[in-house]
Amino acid sequence: MKKLINAPDAVLSDALRGVQAAHGDRLRVSFDPAYVVRSDAPVQGKVGIISGGGSGHEPMHGGFVGPGMLDGACPGEVFTSPTPDQMIEATKAVDGGAGVLHVVKNYTGDVMNFDMAAELGRGENIEVETVLTNDDVAVEDSLYTAGRRGVGVTVLIEKICGGAAEDGRSLQEVAELGRRANANGRSMGMALTPCITPASGEPSFELGDDEVEIGIGIHGEPGRFREQLGPASQVAERLMAPILDDLPFSSGDRVLAFVNGMGGTPLLELYVMYAEVARVAGERGIQLERNLIGNYITSLEMQGCSITLLKLDDELLRYWDAPVNTPALRWGA
Amino acid sequence: MKKLINAPDAVLSDALRGVQAAHGDRLRVSFDPAYVVRSDAPVQGKVGIISGGGSGHEPMHGGFVGPGMLDGACPGEVFTSPTPDQMIEATKAVDGGAGVLHVVKNYTGDVMNFDMAAELGRGENIEVETVLTNDDVAVEDSLYTAGRRGVGVTVLIEKICGGAAEDGRSLQEVAELGRRANANGRSMGMALTPCITPASGEPSFELGDDEVEIGIGIHGEPGRFREQLGPASQVAERLMAPILDDLPFSSGDRVLAFVNGMGGTPLLELYVMYAEVARVAGERGIQLERNLIGNYITSLEMQGCSITLLKLDDELLRYWDAPVNTPALRWGA
Amino acid sequence: MGITAGRAVDWMNRFASEVSEHRQELVRLDTAIGDGDHGTNMERGMRKALDRLGQAQPEDPGAVLKSVAMTLVSSVGGAAGPLYGTLFLQMGSSLAGHQEVELPELSAAWRKGLEGVQARGKAQPGDKTMVDALTPAVQALEEASELEPGLQAAARAAHDGMLATTPLVARKGRASYLGERSKDHQDPGATSTYYLFKSAAETLAG
């Protein structure tokens, strides 16, 4: 394992030191419990929004803290959901009296820890709403399983809810918007290589020289199956088909297309993928009204990508376009 | 070799199709000869700025085209400098009557092709100035060699010159500013892994399981020497020492610190590195007035990083802070 | 003589050692069908739990378990943090007020713990989780009439339950994303649960 770190168990605190040194003017960093909030938090009268999850997915979530997006983020250890006390402290730090939204990716650990935070936090008299993201069509959705994972749509929801909160919308409205975006979003991912967590030091799975893993999540977990790597055009079709079938998206739909790198894939290749995504969408009469291309929700150094399509309506589009000012996503400000 | 591409010799044109599909509202893409210009080019009365270089370094340069930065970019094949006809056409496309600045990284191929473009283009009656970047302290500087490579400072210069051009400064002034920034900037890079160009399909060098390559450039070329990988703190010292000695930077200096990922290194690790860079700078009394952290000048999927320090003065700082609106760098707009 | 606070601390010490010793094994099992952090997370949590126990010196077994529970909840994260936190919290509450704990109280506490885990995680036996080791072990303890053989039977049952997870298709937790591919792998959480019962059998009786 070769990594630019000091020690496996110091990665999180060292990275937080870096965040503090780099963005101390706009973010406030707490080390114990670990969380990051925008420096002007709490913003009085505004709905606060926090999210959290394991580290190793950067820039998600810490890179999305700032005006127009998240008020706070709780980073766990690498690929390990954060703990309830982080969430409670972050919730308190961002509560400006209008309640706090928790954006939670649907993983057993994340859900349970946020649940415990909500239980333990009831005494704090802060109104909390939760939006659960579960957009990954690689996973079967069933009452009897853990359900679908939350992946790419999480980034889009954080942006859209952030825009709405900045616009003065109520906690219920912001949460409803988040749930609508989640209902309108679908994702699917693939990997060319595994990743290595600092703690384990071993590849998360083994892949042959011409194999790809289809239906991966963002924690280095193996996918649903593996197959031969084909050209980018085929990879795009492979990922788009289950997305387009699941919602279903139809001709005339206005869609935001998000081509996300898993961390180790060159931007050059992500643009090649975007060309193919646009082609496949075009063939179905779907209009790519907005796009986001880059490494936004990653799996350490994993090579590969995920595609997220989000069906837009006027309100979702408006809040997507609204100004945002965070380390990783910024426009109009 | 596993890549998200259709075919090795189609990478550049496929990626350009992706750029056009994604950013057609703000960029105009020419496929033959290959170049990208901002959609409102030429901007009358404004100095035009173009740059160019091999592909595989994305987002540089195409991702930096837009108001406040480059007017145009010429992408070559992967790791191969573009050709004079691309440069001439891009120069003509961005000339708004105030002349055009060429930002050229100091590589034999880039320099010779830009030279030929200038020669062949003399007939076009466009005033052209060139800023040559050569900030890489890993390479010995000598009259009898090819001299130092242009690396990280190129990104900073493109931003600063772009700000000055937008501010209505003359070609001479913009060029002088670029040269001053180059004179005030120093970089040093290292790699944890090699990269693989689509055309060759082979790793650019071999590295042992615990080895790092020190003094690499951005073309997958081997560095000056290799050594054992130490902790991030040591890597930072290793890269900072020759930078700090070369200029030299001294206590009280206001500096922009740029921690750049080579493409395959997680952002998490870049923040760990930034913490160490800030520490080393702090120990010398150097104030990190601004920073840039992320994958901006890359070597395909190479893992590793480079550090660039740029000594700031009021003017450089002002144009660094000025609004910029490009796919890869955006603020204040 | 029943189980004292000191004994409970011994148990937690032993469990911490087992987890630490088998960290790589737990990581490897979790890499195969999860995200490879189970061993690291449990080790980090138990190390902190021992630190806190050393400072607070709780006076009865219930307080020992509650202290461990709180530390795990605030330092483990992932699925295991809330699940083991809930397990120990429920056990601790169930034992509240008892200076010395005998078999009936202990098995009642385990039952409460198991119920807590299931309330928290919604897993049924057969879902390929720690519940598959917990359920038969708790049952074995309930069926026992003496502490020492009871704990030994529980450890054996946990061991069998752990092994029985191997052929199962996971329906809960991260392994469920693999669908059929989760077969033929032993569940990491059931494995750490076995070490918890093994540690109990080695420390709580005699």
Place this chain on the structure above:
Amino acid sequence: MGITAGRAVDWMNRFASEVSEHRQELVRLDTAIGDGDHGTNMERGMRKALDRLGQAQPEDPGAVLKSVAMTLVSSVGGAAGPLYGTLFLQMGSSLAGHQEVELPELSAAWRKGLEGVQARGKAQPGDKTMVDALTPAVQALEEASELEPGLQAAARAAHDGMLATTPLVARKGRASYLGERSKDHQDPGATSTYYLFKSAAETLAG
């Protein structure tokens, strides 16, 4: 009989084949001390050059070389594009007006080409570049009194010059960044230059 336009086209055809056949070798040499694109770039350029020659059908040897020069400049990029482009452009200009080219014109043209390469790239012999193959080869041609043996001597000299680059420390081009580590590797540009002379010996005479 001197060298006609048809012969010059044969030469370029042969050179394109050599480059194509040795693409991997050139890539490998360039990977060791450069960026691994020399073979790919030259192959792409020569393929396009042949396309253009097929369409334009230039009427004299000088026009053939000029056409190749222009295509290389606009399609190769990197260092090799301007260098080979300049080489062929200077040779072509030097040959302008000659329908058939004899040894004296040819060696004068090569000299002009070499001068162009050095003016463009500032490399001296010994800097570990294509100049190290070009210089002795041009000299051999200049010293010859007949075309066929002259071309063969030139090819041999280019070959020796190419081999002689191996122990050198590069002072120009991308390999110079390696400093001492550039030693013990043969220069890719000198290698492709050898193939250019080899092709000439096989096509231009006889």
